[in-house]
Amino acid sequence: MNFNETLPLLVLLSSLLPGLIIFALPDERHGLRSLINMVGSTLQLLLIVYMLRGVMHGEEYIYHFTILPGLDLVFKADALAMLFVPLSAALWFLTTLYAIGYLEGSPHRNRFFGFFSLCVTATIGVAMAGNLFTFFVFYELLTLSTYPLVVHRGTEQAMRAGQVYLTYTLGGGALLLVGIVWLYGLAGQVEFTHGGVLAVLWPEYTSQLRVIFFLLIAGLGVKAALVPLHGWLPLAMVAPAPVSALLHAVAVVKAGVFGIVRVVYDVYGVEFSQSLHLLMPLAVMASVTIIWGSLRALFQDDLKRRLAYSTISQVSYIALGVAIFGPMATVGGVVHLVHQGIMKITLFFCAGNYAETLGVHKISEMDGVGRRMPWTTAAFTVGAFGMIGLPPLAGFISKWYLGLGALEAQMPWVIAILLASSLLNAAYFLPVLYRAWFQPRTEAWPEEQIPMQNGRETAWLLLVPPLATAVATMLVGLFASSTLSPLTWAKMIAAREYLYWMP
Amino acid sequence: MFDPMPWLILSPLIWATLAFVHGPGRGGRLAVACLILQLSLAAILAQQVIAGGVRMYAVGGWGAPLGIDLMADGLSTVMLLLTQTIVLPLAFYARAYFVGHANSLRYFWPLTGYLLAAMNALFLSSDVFNIYVTLELLGLAAVGLVALVGGAGPITAAMRYLLATLLGSSAYLLGVALLYGVYGSVSLVALKPLIAADAPATVSLAAALMLLGLMLKTALFPFHFWLPPAHGGAPAPVSALLSALVIKASFYLILRLWFDLFAPIVSITAAQLLGALGAGAILWGSFLALRQTHLKMLVAYSTVAQVGYLFLLFPLATGMSAEVAESAWQGGVLQVVAHGLAKAAMFAAAGAMITATGRDEISGIAGVATRIPLTLFAFALAGVTIMGLPPSGGFAAKWLLLGAALASEQWWWIVVMVVGGLLSAAYVFKVLRQAFLPVEETASFQLLPRMLEWPILLLALASLVLGLVGIEVLSLLGAA
């Protein structure tokens, strides 16, 4: 086994091992725990940077392991994986920092950080999975490792959320499993390949392939929170803020939608999916989700709940980008994978800051919060504007390419969806910003836990991560056309998926 | 060449007797030592089978039909290996569990020894009458174990169990007698070529009787009535043994009879009937498990449900193409192994939790997550196998079964499996959820010795790792 083969495993281990060690540590050893966490995630980042370099230069990182006859665990770092893996690793790093600050003094931290690391391992596994089976393994591992995080607080509400979460995700997992097994029965071991592999089964298995597609999308759609499979997501926001942040930005929701990307592009092949007429229903479903999520977000007073519905809507942009046939839309969808991640994590970090610093959970309590916590609110503003799709922020880039893609695919109605979504996004974010910046404060904060110190609005560890992601939101938008941007990477992916297209 | 087969039967007999004589303390240590030995014997046997195929051993040099033949093929070796693997950690666990219950422990080791001897003998026997003998011995030892702690509940359960197991054995014996009447032989090897598709009706009746007797002993729905009280009421190490191994012994026999002896006369309809009963078991057992209020009863009903999965193998493997049949067969056996490991861990974990909290209701285990996280973790890992989630052995088994069902276009079994999986997730998480709930600081809580926790984790990990090394098990299974 040479180094290139072990590298994907090392990346996985660099988050798995810290998790396992942390489980074994006593709860009081927070210094050591933080150290292990940070060492693990730094190491992971370094490995990933090395791998990124390699992938850019055409290196292949593949690891095979046979479990049963005709059933392999495969880890592969291709271009698509290397879009998602760095995102997970980088956001894990920031979220860990944030969580150390956020959970200071609360009980059961070793359990929390242990599962947190497991959750990241699962996400990275999902990202690097080289075939559907491997994908499924980590997809289910993700369900299991996030459940303890969702119910971490142990309140009745959290427990109920956990129950609903499990019902949805395990149900989805079961459908996915049936779909995958069926597909394996038809096509044997299906490795993710650019351009898809199922076209050979045409035409005798057409109807079966359609049913399988439906099963797969239904299974993945649960985690991706496609309407009507989204019911768990708004409830799951009872989890501590770092968990919500990671859940909404990279881990669970993204895993679902990443699966959709994989199924459409690397299993069925986008051109083949189009010829089976599978993309249109998916596009419609995604569009409905976009609108529905935004509509529901409008009526939430709980900040995190509003953000949760916003996630439902925003994540479907990715699904929509996948479902529109054409390289431009692919670029838009795939790049939104990254963009939505950094924007949404910013928003959740900020929501967590409000709650942790001032005890502000509801939008109606946010009057004047911008004066008290200007930096946090500035970061929140950047995230919100990004979500609305204003330039030069990340969301604009995604929207632009999605729109162009829709035109390319002769689906101008998608523009109307994007438009409506932007308007709705504005409708539910701008009032929040208005309250925060322009409404004067008339009463005391609900529960001020971290007082103002030397002009510092909250703890350092809580402040740095949202600022970092907010700056990233700006940078990836502003420098979208530079060589190292997610957009350029997404263009490279699109060029590989559409064999005829040159960016 | 050294032959481990007779020693696998003799060893437990010897240490059981010695333990009876020397008492629990030394008996326990001896048992552990011998169990380690047995495990290595089983491993050696597995190596020999992989290398040389089916192995026969004529006891005392007398071959069949006069003497007794021992036979080890892939399937029986897998079962032997599984048995020794499960019993060894359970022995450690039992030593810690029974601290302060010298009375129970006094009979535990001898009964376990006999149980083990019977089981090993059953797996190695090659004639249907010897099998009957081992079956009877197994049943009696198991009943004795259920009654170990005494008291009204366990004794009632034991009696019920005794009646059921006797009924099952007698039905089986009746079948054996009928077979002997027709063919004049009880040897599996001798009988096999004689039974053909046009066998007389008596043979079919014999087959029905034997299978049904075994089904009763396997606690297949709707004959599961004896299992929950017996498994739920026994002390945890015993429950673990019974649920993980004893019912598997009779299932092993059903497999043997169905695919070896009666292969020419079994029909697809019969297979569908068995499958239907299995489906009933899955749904009904899972549903009832979900409704239980007592931890061990929940785990016991989970066994009822998991047994159902085993029986799905018949409709999937009978009358289908070789490929599908093989996949189903492999899936079924993997499920036996995975469930054995996981259920042993689960019962042991349940026992540990009950010991720690002093309460046996599910609602009583709040706070377990913080006090004995290791045990809960083991329970959760075992739960992963029970739910059939990757990368566990249960998942590998389910994968193969699902694949077979899809390939043979029997979608109704898929529905059953999926629904059963979800229901099992529901009852596993019912426990986990409770364990995560906060508990008042005042609640009494007994600290657990390390030896009570680590064997559980070992078993649970084994069930999980099975998913990754499934291919090794299958290669042993395929060695014929």
Add this chain to the structure above:
Amino acid sequence: MSLSVFLFLPLLLASFVLLPATRHISMLLAPWAALPGLVFALVAPDAYMLDLPWLLLGSRFGLDESGRLFLVFTTLLWLTAGLYARSYLAKDPRQHIFIAFFLATLSGNLGVCLAMDAASFYLTFAVMTFAAYGLVVHEGGAEARRAGKVYLIMAVLGEALLIAGLLLLAGSAQTHFLPEMARATAIAMPSLTYGLLFFGFGIKAGVPLLHMWLPLAHPVAPTPASAVLSGAMIKVGLLGWLRFLPLGEATVLTLGTVMLGLGLFAAFFGIVVGMVQRQPKTLLAYSSISQMGLMTLAVGAGLLLPKAWPLLLPAIGLYALHHGLAKGALFLGVGVTQRFGCNGWVMAGLLLPALALAGAPFTSGALAKTQLKVALTGLPTPWLELLAWTLPLASVGTGLLMARFLLLTSRESKQNDGIGLLPPWFGLLAAVAALAWVQADADTVAAVLSGSGLASAAWPIFVIALISFTAWRREWRGPAIPPGDVLVWLERAAATLRCVSVPYPFRSKRIFTAAPVSISKVCSMEKILCAWPLVGCLWLFVLVALACVLLEY
């Protein structure tokens, strides 16, 4: 490089203003932030172009003729407003916040004049729009909040229409760089695209029905902000049309007609509704709607008549320059009368831009109107005749509006502390008087100065004077139309809707409702199943069944 520096400079200053450590020094520099832009506009070479391929989708900034013109009067207005604001807000404890928003808006407004691709145009447009929100709501209070809300809603709507329009345009043009993008679209473009672009920019330009925010927001902002809002930023809508519509390339019949019609309607609508306003700044806002109507009309003419575009473009540019400066001077004048008081000099100062708007002889208005009229002569029949008598009528109307404005301002109470407001205001007045003469082409100057030109410009003034005098004597007040006109009805309708509480049908239902009673009944079945007799019977039954099934073979 110089270009990106001066675009970025105001933003940088804005952030320095917000930081307490650097506030003092940057507040001193802030009023001059527009100066580099003005210098650049005057000295930049022709067809200046700067490509920044790494920025956004790949960006391009540049300066063409109309860009230069817009940049000149925009920077001039901002410079004046900045100097004016220093004195105007001297006592405001929150002036640094105003200045920060002011600078951010400025950088957007400068950028939008220079952006030469869809993405950076949209970016700078958005920066300007959203930063201006801070200007609108600066004064606080219920009125400002309402104005801010309406402003924001309309702005967001505009952004959404715009991005859709730009996307459609870029999608069919296959490029997002500017001259090519607008040119390529001349081939075949769904009318929807132009519709979106028209309305998207139209919100900023105060096209009727999309104008509601304007009479609310412009008056409620602090005066220097009103001046740039009404003078400079409203023109950005116009600039957007000039940039993205296929002017001079193709005939777009529908949109051209619509723009002509709406523009004409706006010209009179603004006058009529403005006439009955009670606040001078609101009146000015309505006057802006009216004046923008004339420019809309001219752009519409360009769409109908591509051939006339080379004439129309400079005319529109001149008109924008004239109106921007004049309207800015009027707004600043209102502030002067309020703070400094209303002596003869001030009234004379106010009269100049008022007369200019009315198109009196020797003013920039006369130049702009004449050049526009000449450029419009090529229009097809119904329009030409219609405009021949409506345009002078509109001039008369504007004049009347200005007369009413002067009347309203003379009634303003005074505080006598605004001496610092005067220098920048007079500076701007000088620009109003002079700059149009530099910009107008020689023919127009000649025509305006000719006898007939003077006469045709002069007679409306007499009519105006006559009518206003009569109205003043009779103390005519007219019916009251609240600022925002149709908005008031809309708000009422919305309130009614809100009162009819619509049951919200889609609440997420509890997934795990209490278990129905039947479940426990099902559970009790287990007891029956465990009873010996039943189990025995079942066992026998299965035995028989199994035997039968096996016997089948």
